[in-house]
Amino acid sequence: MLVPDNSRAIEDEVLKWRFKRGSREALSRIYEKYVHLLLSIAMGLPNDPHEAEDVVQDVFVSFARGAGDFRLKGSLKAYLAASVVNRVRDRARRERFRQNQRDGAGAASLDLCEPDERLVYDERCRRLVEALAQLPCEQREVVVLKIKDGMKLKDIARLQGVSVSTVHGRYRYGMDKLRALWDGEV
Amino acid sequence: MSTKDRFEDIVRKDLEVHAGDGTCDCMRRIILAAYGSTERTKIPTFARRMVMDKRVVKFALAAVIVAAVVLGLFEFLSPVGSSGVVWAEVGKKVQASQGVIFRAVSRDTPDPHGSEFDYRIDHYTATQSRLDKYKGDKIITSIYGDCNTKTTVLVDHIHKSFVKMADQQTMPDTLRMDPNSMVQRFLSCKHKELGEQTIDGVLCEGIETTDPAFHGGKNPPESLMARIWVSVETGYPVRIEGDYGRDNGQRRFTFVQDQFQWAVDLSSDSFEPNIPAGYLDISP
Numbered sequence: 280m281l282v283p284d285n286s287r288a289i290e291d292e293v294l295k296w297r298f299k300r301g302s303r304e305a306l307s308r309i310y311e312k313y314v315h316l317l318l319s320i321a322m323g324l325p326n327d328p329h330e331a332e333d334v335v336q337d338v339f340v341s342f343a344r345g346a347g348d349f350r351l352k353g354s355l356k357a358y359l360a361a362s363v364v365n366r367v368r369d370r371a372r373r374e375r376f377r378q379n380q381r382d383g384a385g386a387a388s389l390d391l392c393e394p395d396e397r398l399v400y401d402e403r404c405r406r407l408v409e410a411l412a413q414l415p416c417e418q419r420e421v422v423v424l425k426i427k428d429g430m431k432l433k434d435i436a437r438l439q440g441v442s443v444s445t446v447h448g449r450y451r452y453g454m455d456k457l458r459a460l461w462d463g464e465v
Numbered sequence: 466m467s468t469k470d471r472f473e474d475i476v477r478k479d480l481e482v483h484a485g486d487g488t489c490d491c492m493r494r495i496i497l498a499a500y501g502s503t504e505r506t507k508i509p510t511f512a513r514r515m516v517m518d519k520r521v522v523k524f525a526l527a528a529v530i531v532a533a534v535v536l537g538l539f540e541f542l543s544p545v546g547s548s549g550v551v552w553a554e555v556g557k558k559v560q561a562s563q564g565v566i567f568r569a570v571s572r573d574t575p576d577p578h579g580s581e582f583d584y585r586i587d588h589y590t591a592t593q594s595r596l597d598k599y600k601g602d603k604i605i606t607s608i609y610g611d612c613n614t615k616t617t618v619l620v621d622h623i624h625k626s627f628v629k630m631a632d633q634q635t636m637p638d639t640l641r642m643d644p645n646s647m648v649q650r651f652l653s654c655k656h657k658e659l660g661e662q663t664i665d666g667v668l669c670e671g672i673e674t675t676d677p678a679f680h681g682g683k684n685p686p687e688s689l690m691a692r693i694w695v696s697v698e699t700g701y702p703v704r705i706e707g708d709y710g711r712d713n714g715q716r717r718f719t720f721v722q723d724q725f726q727w728a729v730d731l732s733s734d735s736f737e738p739n740i741p742a743g744y745l746d747i748s749p
Contacts, residue, residue, distance in 0.1 A: 289608075289619050289630050296747045306500050310493055318482040331482065336492050343500035352749060397488040403479040411480075426476045458472050 291355040299349050306343055313356060314339070316428065317363050318398060323411050323423040324367045328398045334370065338362045360428040361438050364420055371416075410460040418453030421446055483712070552652050552672065558700050559648045564590045564731035567644065571720035582606070587722075589643045593736040609738045618738040627740050629748040644722060647705055651693050654679045662694065664703050665723065669694035686711050686718070701727040 294312075297305035314335060321331035338359060342349075351358055411419050417439060424430040424438075436446040484492065559565075569585040582605060588595040594610040609618040616631040651672060659671035671694040677685050691707035705722040 289617055289628050292628055292630065292749050293619070293747065295749075303497055303500060306497065307493065310496055314489065314492070315481075315483050318484060319480050322482045323480045328482075332484070332488065332492075336495060339492065339496040340499040343496050346500060397485050399483040399485055400481065401479075404481055407476065407479045422476070423480070426473050427480055454472065457476070461472070461475070 295349075295351060295355055298346060301346070306346070309342075309355065310339055313359050316356070317359055320360055320363050320423055320427050321367060322398075322400065322404070322408055323427060324364065324416070324419055328400075330370065332398060334363055334366045338366055356428065357430055357434055360424060360430060364424065364438060407461070410457055413460060414453050414456055418449045418456070421449045422453040422457060425450055552695075555695050555700055555702070556648055556652050559645050559702065559727070562645070562701075562728045564588065564729040565644055566726040566729055566731075567722050568724040569596075569720065569722050571718065574717040574719070587643075588731055588735055589645075590731050590736070593731075593733065594643070595736050607739065609736055611736065618740070620738060620740055620744070625741070625743060626745045626747050627738070629746070644702060644705060644725070647691075648693065648702060650679050651691070659692065661697070664694045667703050668697045669703050670697055671695070680709075688714065699727075701725060
């Protein structure tokens, strides 16, 4: 006795369709459905809590403003997750640029801030984000998107502009290092 | 579970961030305001759409709630084996039942959209399903599932629209939300007997589980309680109920399945999507 597992996809198709046609309820529902997932992804890439909040808000505001021109054939969840990744990259690039202008140094340190009451996460999450921060960003993206978002390797490969085998390698190396870091702490 | 899988589970579970209520509301206001400004710039072309949209608003809410109920149920189902002595017969009977019809009621708390339907009547065979959502005695939405063709069709009978989705590769492994799989899971999980109780006028025996394995999915709830009551006379389930909690109990999912009709011979016609002429196709 089985029932197809695509009700989530069906719901998203309805939401996309209604969102394009001006439904605030649809946008509100999309927001409720994905805000926590996107915050988790944004934290894991990693960001500090303030950055994560800003990134996710930017993604949704941009999404809302683009309603009139919105066209999406694929997965809404993957689209929003990819938007977070791109937004994080943009912010990191801007930050590097600013940092270079300030002192000629390299990439900005994306260290964690103190836990923010505006976002809720526990100590294990904080430690995990710290461990993720030690991975190269390409590996970090693959690990977070594959595990947290459930994105397929081929879709991550498209997002990163590399082959699936490269993504697979990044995932494997990333997980090995993350596991070693985690085991070292626990 | 392998070490690799366990660590993936750790990452999946521990990398969990939520916006506080105030932050969540604030962000929503900002986002909706951004959307509102977009809407205002599009009034000339939007006016005609609004006529359609009023129809669709209710449809989408209905679809959202149906999907939420279905998705909620998906969360606690997975394939398992059978065990037990008396109850093992229940597992066999249920497995042998060709078709089953029952009523399903479920609630998510909090549910910001409110519960827009009262109950569902679900039909299942081994490969097909139909979930009809009711408000009062009026059917408002139907979801048809076919594992052979891997398609799902959602039909909104109020707003005369339908969506068809196909090609779900993961379907066979993840679609076990029916009473049959629930019974098998009850039997294989650690449980305690509840003794006899009369349920809907039927003398039943029940078991209760709080075993996290009952969930079986990748994202189990923090707390879980599920009960099944089986008729002493027929050996078929009469009522299945559950209560799952997340976020220290702030989010809850409760469900009840009752009014079972077991061993029903459901023809394939029962699962043929009923899409009257003139319904709008909003499939992707």
